Amino acid sequence: MGVVNITPDSFSDGGLYFKSAAALSHIEKLFDEGADILDIGAESSRPGAKALAPEEEWSRLEPVLNEISRRWPSALISVDTYHPQTMLRCLNYSVSIINDIRGGADFDTLQKIASRGLVYLAMHMHRDPQSMQQNALNGEEALASVSAFYKKAQETLETAGFPKEKIWLDPGIGFGKTDRANLLLLKHSVEWARHFSLVVGVSRKSFIGRLLQIEAAQERDGPSKMLELSLLLAGVKAIRTHDVLRLQAMRELLTNPG
DSSP states (O other): OEEEEOOSSOTTTTTTTOSHHHHHHHHHHHHHTTOSEEEEESSOOSTTOOOOOHHHHHHHHHHHHHHHHHHOTTOEEEEEEOOHHHHHHHTTTTOOEEEETTOOOOHHHHHHHHHTTOEEEEEOOSSOTTTTTTTOBOTHHHHHHHHHHHHHHHHHHHHHTOOGGGEEEEOOTTSSBOHHHHHHHHHHHHHHTTTSEEEEEOTTOHHHHHHHTOOSGGGGHHHHHHHHHHHHHTTOSEEEBSOHHHHHHHHHHHHOOO
16 A cells, blocks of 8 residues: 655655655556555645544545546555544545544444445554544553454444445554553564554654664665564564565565566
């Protein structure tokens, strides 16, 4: 899953793709590099980010979605949002996946998404971006919280009408977790991947920077790739990444060793 941030304040790319033309150029590049899915978000979820009104979020998304529908009508598109209004508006566009970064849409909205055959990706977030790193979950409490979240999400989504293959889950690495918690969640993803369609994003995360003393986000791509490759080998369903090209090269080596 290639990440596209239509935001002025993303931690990973500093607003490089905030304007629609820049976002579309980046989307084309990611497809050329081998992205299977484009994950598009218009509201920053970095620690400390302020909430965005649904109308402002949609004003950023709509022109990009319109152009995607025209230029890449068969592309697999994921929209990263937690606003029910945005989720429902996406049903009128060529969107295949709703990536709910707070994993808690109301039941009526879930039923409408399920009835249209979309995938619902529920991510675990502790609190919200403005407060999630205050008293962040540590170690075993993070494992317990994510495990409970997965169980509840699976039950709720099945009741709302989603078949099992349309339910994807994300542990939310870095979203209200300590560095130790992040590592334990990654370790436990080997087991979770046997039971759930797991999606994981570690690309350029700040915990990598702290552990390896790499301050600039874009300089964390190398170690990000090692973690992403390990997750692929563990059977994770999809990887959210900023650097599609090198991950695709590794995947090709795995699938076509000759």
